[in-house]
Amino acid sequence: MTISGIPKIHTNLLWDLTLLFAILGILYFVFVFFFRNKLSRLALRRKNKREELAPIISNFLFHSPEDSKAEQKEYVELKIEIREYLGDQRFRKIISQILFDLQKDVAGGTRERLFKLYKELELHHDAFQKLESWRWETIAQGILELSEMEVGESYQLIRKFINDRRSVIRKQAELATVSLRSDGIDYLLDTTRHSISEWQQLKLIETLGKRTNYRPPQFKAWLLSQNKDVVLFALRLIKHYNQKGAEPSINELVKHKNDEVRIAAIQCIMDFHFQSAVPVLKKVFWNTSNTVKISILNAISALGSNKDIPFLKEVAKKESSFIVVGKAQSTINAIAPETILPSKDIIDLGGGKDRKDKAIAQNTEELNLNEEGQEATQSEEIEKETDLPEAIEVEDIEFFDEVEIPEPNKAKKIDEPFVPAFELHPIEQEYGSSMDELLGLVSSHGEDFDSSDLMGTYDKISYSEKSKLVSKLGDSKDDRELPLLEYIAANETDSELRFQAFKKIQSIQEDAKDPGKDPSTDGFNVPLEQQSIFYPLYHYTDEIDAKLILLDELIAVGDGRDVPFLQSLLSTEEAPIMKKVKKAIALLKEEKNDLKSRPNSKKEDGVEDNPTEQVGMEEEIPFEKDERIPMELFLLYEELGIESASEPEKKTSPFDFELSQEFFLEMDSNLTTNQNGRNE
Amino acid sequence: MPKRRLLLAEDDHMLASLLKYRLERDGYEVILEYDGKAVKEKLQGEIPDVVISDIMMPYFSGIELVDHLRNSLKSDVPIILISAASNDENIVSAFEMGANDFISKPVSPSELLARVSREIKRHYCT
Numbered sequence A: 001m002t003i004s005g006i007p008k009i010h011t012n013l014l015w016d017l018t019l020l021f022a023i024l025g026i027l028y029f030v031f032v033f034f035f036r037n038k039l040s041r042l043a044l045r046r047k048n049k050r051e052e053l054a055p056i057i058s059n060f061l062f063h064s065p066e067d068s069k070a071e072q073k074e075y076v077e078l079k080i081e082i083r084e085y086l087g088d089q090r091f092r093k094i095i096s097q098i099l100f101d102l103q104k105d106v107a108g109g110t111r112e113r114l115f116k117l118y119k120e121l122e123l124h125h126d127a128f129q130k131l132e133s134w135r136w137e138t139i140a141q142g143i144l145e146l147s148e149m150e151v152g153e154s155y156q157l158i159r160k161f162i163n164d165r166r167s168v169i170r171k172q173a174e175l176a177t178v179s180l181r182s183d184g185i186d187y188l189l190d191t192t193r194h195s196i197s198e199w200q201q202l203k204l205i206e207t208l209g210k211r212t213n214y215r216p217p218q219f220k221a222w223l224l225s226q227n228k229d230v231v232l233f234a235l236r237l238i239k240h241y242n243q244k245g246a247e248p249s250i251n252e253l254v255k256h257k258n259d260e261v262r263i264a265a266i267q268c269i270m271d272f273h274f275q276s277a278v279p280v281l282k283k284v285f286w287n288t289s290n291t292v293k294i295s296i297l298n299a300i301s302a303l304g305s306n307k308d309i310p311f312l313k314e315v316a317k318k319e320s321s322f323i324v325v326g327k328a329q330s331t332i333n334a335i336a337p338e339t340i341l342p343s344k345d346i347i348d349l350g351g352g353k354d355r356k357d358k359a360i361a362q363n364t365e366e367l368n369l370n371e372e373g374q375e376a377t378q379s380e381e382i383e384k385e386t387d388l389p390e391a392i393e394v395e396d397i398e399f400f401d402e403v404e405i406p407e408p409n410k411a412k413k414i415d416e417p418f419v420p421a422f423e424l425h426p427i428e429q430e431y432g433s434s435m436d437e438l439l440g441l442v443s444s445h446g447e448d449f450d451s452s453d454l455m456g457t458y459d460k461i462s463y464s465e466k467s468k469l470v471s472k473l474g475d476s477k478d479d480r481e482l483p484l485l486e487y488i489a490a491n492e493t494d495s496e497l498r499f500q501a502f503k504k505i506q507s508i509q510e511d512a513k514d515p516g517k518d519p520s521t522d523g524f525n526v527p528l529e530q531q532s533i534f535y536p537l538y539h540y541t542d543e544i545d546a547k548l549i550l551l552d553e554l555i556a557v558g559d560g561r562d563v564p565f566l567q568s569l570l571s572t573e574e575a576p577i578m579k580k581v582k583k584a585i586a587l588l589k590e591e592k593n594d595l596k597s598r599p600n601s602k603k604e605d606g607v608e609d610n611p612t613e614q615v616g617m618e619e620e621i622p623f624e625k626d627e628r629i630p631m632e633l634f635l636l637y638e639e640l641g642i643e644s645a646s647e648p649e650k651k652t653s654p655f656d657f658e659l660s661q662e663f664f665l666e667m668d669s670n671l672t673t674n675q676n677g678r679n680e
Numbered sequence B: 001m002p003k004r005r006l007l008l009a010e011d012d013h014m015l016a017s018l019l020k021y022r023l024e025r026d027g028y029e030v031i032l033e034y035d036g037k038a039v040k041e042k043l044q045g046e047i048p049d050v051v052i053s054d055i056m057m058p059y060f061s062g063i064e065l066v067d068h069l070r071n072s073l074k075s076d077v078p079i080i081l082i083s084a085a086s087n088d089e090n091i092v093s094a095f096e097m098g099a100n101d102f103i104s105k106p107v108s109p110s111e112l113l114a115r116v117s118r119e120i121k122r123h124y125c126t
Helices: A011-061 A069-085 A089-105 A109-120 A124-131 A136-148 A152-163 A167-180 A184-191 A198-210 A219-224 A228-240 A244-253 A259-272 A275-285 A290-303 A306-318 A322-335 A352-369 A376-385 A394-402 A426-439 A452-458 A463-476 A479-491 A495-513 A534-540 A544-557 A560-570 A575-597 A611-615 A631-640 A661-679 B013-025 B036-045 B062-072 B088-097 B109-124
Strands: B005-009 B029-033 B050-054 B079-083 B101-104
Touching (some): A011 A109, A011 B013, A089 A124, A124 A152, A136 A167, A228 A244, A259 A275, A306 A322, A452 A479, A463 A495, A479 A495, A534 A544, A560 A575, B005 B013, B036 B050, B062 B079
Parallel strands (some): B005 B050, B079 B101
16 A cells, blocks of 8 residues: 555544544543542431431430430430431431441340341331342342341241342342241251352351351251252251261262262261261272262271271272372371381382381281281282282282291181291391392392393393393302303303303302302401492492592592402403502502501501501501600699699600700799799 | 540441440540541540540551550550450450450440449559
């Protein structure tokens, strides 16, 4: 579009539009100003009227037949005056508003008199008229006024609004119905077809609570209602008024189609501690949503016993939702504490099997604590069903079943569970096998380990893993490892690994020939390389960086005993580690030689004789036996006149440096002068 | 016996009027004020025998009024506070400031009278 294509706008038209909008603006402001003033004037007039009426109302409220004659006369005059005013609709509105506001601020007898005055002035008829209005806010206001002013006659008029389609009116009517008559709640629960919000339920309960001498009905009657909100409200009321007689009905509601009702019923069951509901809860569990399942598990944790544990284990096993599984596990622990231990991201220290065994033993023990007892077959089923975080295997359970511990003192039933005759400390149980492994007492793979199983998989593993495996097989000193080592020596393509395997085979064979002699151990059956404190730390990680840092530390604080450990690393590790290891060995050996060459070192090993040498790397601290003391202490002795300091033969000894004879002579003369001065 | 002078500070005109009427019927002389500022001004001139004050008031709250009476004017006049807000903090701070009594809304005029009477007896007749 070109500029020439834009239509022309007449300047006159613009001026006309400006004028039009200016006029509209002015009119708008005038309109606002006018109505604002009008409303202000009206409010002011009402305020004045209220102030004018205040003493009259006070007079009415506090009038007594025993008042003086003058007051009686004034009262009658006011009554006549107010009757005249009441003809005016605006006045009626104001006075009913005053009374309505005032009833909120006053209590006791004054409030009662206020309600009486309201009725005497027939102001409630105005409220009745409001109920006939077509405007919802007017009807709601009328209902509120009648209920607050406790106009009992309005009950019949108000209750018909309970099923009004307009929610504000309906809610107001519900509150008024409950407030005006004690049987209002019955009518409400019987007739309401609409939902009752939770907030509204609380308001209704609050309103019921304000009623004096209120005797609640048996709310279980409304548990049969077709309106689910009525059922929910009835459950809430049952709980509020502690009506425990509804146990069978509440238990039955657990089977309700609606989840909200189910949850409310479960909550009720928990609050009232209905243990009879547990079988029902378990029965309905599988056909409910996760939210209900969690509620059921909560209830079981509060009401359940040991006999519910199999069910919970089944839940933990079969459920797909991790929330429900987690809840089931926590419920098991709530019933039988510490049955399930943390398993996620837990480092296996070699006692995994023991831990599983321990868990099973604990479970078995707990299940047998059950008062009713269970048959052995059932116990087996339970154990098979068990799906603890550490997956329990059937073999593990059989292990317990097969072991028989003779107990002559007690005649035990056959189906009684195995109870060990001794108790192991949990830590011992946990780490027993790993300690044994470390000490070389048992095979690292357990009794049933067959190294031939590994041959098939050996070829598939990486070089570093192969290297570790060969090292571990050799370290185990178990001749049962020989087939695998031979297999490696024969089939391994890498010459270094082949050589390692060959060396390990030789070592094991030598050990087998002379079991009493172990060149790599110190007599305590622990290999020398494993005596280093760095050994477990080093094998804890696979990261080369971490290992290099550890080796740096070893160089800094290590001693001669770490050399065998370092030597064991020479044949197994990566190039940077190898380099560092060589350096460390060289440095440690150098330090060892330095220590040997020192004049104070008495023996090469020196362990028994000199404790400072036992440390190895530590500097020997020369220890003088001539009882020399520091110079400051000497001067202090002198100052205080302690005898030992003045003994001439000891004067030469307290110093660990040489002083001239003149210094001591001068000091002696000073000391003598001081002593003489004190004596004088 | 001269009439006891009560200062009633309440911003709700209707309730103030009602209480004033009730107190006067019982023989007290009631000075009515509708906001904290007016009460303070009134207190500069003369201290009444009892002060009855709402906590929530324009300009100055009832608690500030107690503080003013006790700390600025150094008066030990009995103070009764009225409030709809029956939260613990208000009540506790009112008593800490030196209020003598507290009454919560809705107010029963008869109860207020009894409390006023008790404070007068306690303060002036012992």
